[in-house]
Amino acid sequence: MRSRRSITLTVLSSIMLIYALLPLVWLLINASKTQPDLLSTFGLWFGHGFALWDNIVDTFTYQDGVFTRWLLNTLLYVVAGAGGATLLAALAGYGLAKFDFPGRRAVFAVVIGAVAVPGTALAVPTFLMFSKMGLTNTPWSVIIPSLVSPFGLYLMWTFATDAVPDELIESARVDGAGEFRTFFKVSAPLLAPGTVTVLLFNVVATWNNYFLPLVMLKNPDWYPLTLGLSAWNQQAVTVGGDVVFNLVITGSLLTVVPLIAAFLLLQRFWQSGLSAGSVKE
Template sequence: MTTTPAPARSRAAQDDGRAGTRSAGRKPAVTIIVTAVLAIVAIYFLVPVYWVIVNASKSTEDLFGTSGFWFGHQFQLFDNLKAVLTARGGIFSRWALNSLLYSGVGAVLATYFAVAGGYALAKYRFRGKNLVFAMVLGGVLVPGTATALPLFFLFSAVGLTNTYWSVLIPSLVSPFGLFLARIYAGAAVPDEVLEAGRIDGAGELRIFHSIALRQLTPAIVTIVLFQFVGIWNNYFLPLVMLADENLYPITLGLDNWRAQTDRLPEFFQLTIGGALLSVIPLAILILVLQRFWRGGLTEGSVKG
């Protein structure tokens, strides 16, 4: 009779345990449930985009005479998009550039300030640090609509309403971004690396820009995306601050077109076509930035 040595039996038991753990998440019932939930979530997010694409390809008659979830008798997508871009002397392109200015500049600067503040709260010790962080948490809970009217009175007092600055300056503040940066910096930036930089004679700004920012790439990408989308979709602040149509972002411009649909039905095509075009920059941004998330998730992984 052959007996298996104790170390071999122990390793075999460990291998069986690991195999059982790996196979536990592969049960057919669990796989089906997870797949069904993900499919429902995907449908929930994709159906509105599908509806916009379908209805942006219709004429006014087909828009009201056919199903909203299938194409009409005539495919006029490119004609409708051309009408959007040429309406009123190409005002939509001006709105798109305004949105890119507000969202691009606002997202980049707000992310930099948020990451710098979060890094300072996570890695430096100073009096009142917890109070500052508590105030930041309070800022996360305050909706933007609650601050729009006070901001209007403030900007009106200094003569900045109805200017680009009236939308840009409030966009430079991101309490959620600072909160996220503080949490991520505390976990992703080792104190030993910072101390090594100080021993090598690097200043605090150089350590932040050369060492910390590289470690914070996933958080930076997340903050940029959230801030860009938030500013791009912002409606109430531009509505309060702006009166000149040439300063409108896409959201305010499309609402202006929608308000004219009661007396001019052709504005339905302009509004829906403009909504379709407004989604494209967000989709491109997500496709471009997703590789940074994948890279950030694998940083620090250990081969087994």
């Protein structure tokens, strides 16, 4: 049986593809221009020279290499924050899915309610609480809030419900395995697609996090890439724009590359994780 083709779906998919790729194409083209070409040529066409490598070198060496510091800060926040949030979501989601205890429905209601609350609404209360503890303007003020991922917890809860058979857990317990050994040796491999899915969501959220570091951090040495590039952009708008603006564009391109690489490397796990549980046997 031949699959039916929909012209409407093809056109809509093409429009969405162009909409998604156009900013990336603009970044790539303009990051390869010299400063005079950037100011005098059309944004979606190349300039007279190809200066991508020179712009990358200038980005990493400008202001004594502060871009490298911002990159390392972002990696720290992603590894500690997104990685920790994924681990906690996997443990908590598995526990809520496979253990029956009083108050389980209440926990479910709290999780659903937390998913509905935007992170920006909690930024100021979090700042006031961290200020009382003396943790503002430190990496902990960004890492600790990033460890809480209600949406990731909900995804792992729903995924673990069907991904890990109860019989397999009981068999491991009969063989004398403890709960943590059962989770890491038996359940964790079965939860891998969902875990990678949650990891990708958390990595993207932490990598692109802007408002929380803006509220918490004052020292540029602890800025992530988002906040650092915003500072450069403000400098480009006020003074020295003819020197800094090309660095903002190149830095934005370099910021996007790791996320694209992560999605390309983990897309098969991500797709299987999103579709898991959608088909019942």
